Amino acid sequence: MEKRRILFVDDESAVLKALETMLEPMRELWSMEFVSDPRRALEQLARGAFDVVVSDTSMPVMDGSEFLAEVMLRHPQVVRIILARQTDRDRTLDALHVSHQFLAKPCDASTLRATVSRALALRKFLDGDTPLKALVSRLDSLPSMPALYRELVDALQDVDINFSEVARIIEQDPAMAAKILQLVNSAYFSLSRHVSDLDTALMLLGLDTIKSLVLSVQVFSQFEEETLRTLSVERLWRHSVRTGALARALAQAEKAPREMINDAFTAGLLHDTGKLILAANMPNIYAKVVHLCAEENLAPCEAERQLFGAAHAETGAYLLGLWGLPETIVEAVAYHHHPQDRETLDRSALTFVHVANALSQLPDAPAAILDTGYLGELELLDRLPAWAELSESVLA
Incomplete structure (x- = not known):
C-alpha cells in the first residue's frame, strides 16, 4: 500500500521533534517530513505531491x-x-x-492521528487530482441566500440580539450552518463530543466570535444575483x-437518541x-443537468x-468532511440517495435523511428514490x- 505523505511546518524545532516522536508509530502508513521554514516547505511541495x-x-x-x-x-x-494556541483566537x-x-x-497524538486519518479517508468520495477536487478544496465558504444573509447581518448589529434569534436565522441556511459547525467541531475547541445542534x-x-465571523472576517458569502436568476437556488434552499x-420529526417519532435527532436535522439541512x-461555482455546466436528464433519460446523479x-452527494460529503463535520453527518450527506452503500447497516441519521429527502419530493419524484430494500433490512x-x-403535517 502506498504511503500517504504528510508535511509538518513549525518554526519551533522542539515542537517538530515532539511531533516526530509521538507520530513514530505512523511511519508504516505515512511518509512524514518536518520543516521549520515555510518557504522551504513550499519548495518541498513543489518537488513532490503531499496529501496533508x-x-x-x-x-x-x-x-x-x-x-x-x-x-x-x-x-x-x-x-x-x-x-493554533487557544490564546491566539x-x-x-x-x-x-x-x-x-x-x-x-x-x-x-491521538487527536492529531485521528484528524489526519479522517482527512485521508475522504478519498473514497473524491479521489485523484481532478479539477472538481481542486475546486472543492479551495472553498472557504458556501453561498447563502441574500435575504437570510442580510437578516443575519442586521440582527448581529442589534445590541439586544440573543442566541435563539441568531440560531433561527442560521438554521434556515445550509451554508451558514456548515461554516458554524466546521469551527465548533474543530479540535481547537477541545470538545469531548461532536456538536450538530446549532443552538449549542x-x-x-x-456572540462575540459570531459577530467577528460575520461582520469582520466575513466568513459567509452570498449567491450572485445572476446565479439566483438562472438556477432554481431558492427551490434547492x-x-x-x-x-x-x-x-x-421522523427521528423524534422513532424515539431516537437526542444526538441522532440533532444529526438528522443538520444532515437533512446539509444533504444537498x-x-x-x-x-x-460552475453554474453554466450545472444548468445542463436538467437537459441531460431529459435528453438521455438519466437520474440527476448520473447526469452530474x-x-x-462526481455527483452532488459525494461532492458535498467531501467538503463537509474536509471541514471536520461529524462523520455521522458526512455519511448521511454522502449516501442519502443510496443508503445501502454505507459500510455499516444500522439505524442512523442517514436513515431519516434518506426517507425525508424522498418524502419531501413525492409525488413529483419517482417512488424509486425511496430505497425500500434498505428500509426492509432495517x-x-x-x-x-x-x-x-x-410528512404531510410537517411539510404543510
Whole structure:
C-alpha cells in the first residue's frame, strides 16, 4: 500500500521533534517530513505531491495563514490543517479562509492521528487530482441566500440580539450552518463530543466570535444575483430546510437518541451541499443537468457524474468532511440517495435523511428514490404509512 505523505511546518524545532516522536508509530502508513521554514516547505511541495499539510499559525518569516494561502493557490488538492494556541483566537479566525481544520496547540497524538486519518479517508468520495477536487478544496465558504444573509447581518448589529434569534436565522441556511459547525467541531475547541445542534454550537462559540465571523472576517458569502436568476437556488434552499425539518420529526417519532435527532436535522439541512457547490461555482455546466436528464433519460446523479465526474452527494460529503463535520453527518450527506452503500447497516441519521429527502419530493419524484430494500433490512418498511402521514403535517 502506498504511503500517504504528510508535511509538518513549525518554526519551533522542539515542537517538530515532539511531533516526530509521538507520530513514530505512523511511519508504516505515512511518509512524514518536518520543516521549520515555510518557504522551504513550499519548495518541498513543489518537488513532490503531499496529501496533508499541518502548519503552525505564528511563524516569524511567514505566518500560518500566509503559508496556507500559498498552499491553497499552488496545491489546492492538499488538505490544510492549522495548529493554533487557544490564546491566539484572532489569528485562528483569520486562518478560516485558508484552513480546512483547526487543532489546538499543543495537540495530543491521538487527536492529531485521528484528524489526519479522517482527512485521508475522504478519498473514497473524491479521489485523484481532478479539477472538481481542486475546486472543492479551495472553498472557504458556501453561498447563502441574500435575504437570510442580510437578516443575519442586521440582527448581529442589534445590541439586544440573543442566541435563539441568531440560531433561527442560521438554521434556515445550509451554508451558514456548515461554516458554524466546521469551527465548533474543530479540535481547537477541545470538545469531548461532536456538536450538530446549532443552538449549542452558537453558545459554545459566543456572540462575540459570531459577530467577528460575520461582520469582520466575513466568513459567509452570498449567491450572485445572476446565479439566483438562472438556477432554481431558492427551490434547492427550500427543499433543504424542509428535508431537515422532516428528518428531525421522523427521528423524534422513532424515539431516537437526542444526538441522532440533532444529526438528522443538520444532515437533512446539509444533504444537498454538493448542489450548492456545483451551482455556485460552475453554474453554466450545472444548468445542463436538467437537459441531460431529459435528453438521455438519466437520474440527476448520473447526469452530474457525466458532467462533473462526481455527483452532488459525494461532492458535498467531501467538503463537509474536509471541514471536520461529524462523520455521522458526512455519511448521511454522502449516501442519502443510496443508503445501502454505507459500510455499516444500522439505524442512523442517514436513515431519516434518506426517507425525508424522498418524502419531501413525492409525488413529483419517482417512488424509486425511496430505497425500500434498505428500509426492509432495517425492519422499518411498515413505518412508511405513518411517516408519510407525518410528512404531510410537517411539510404543510
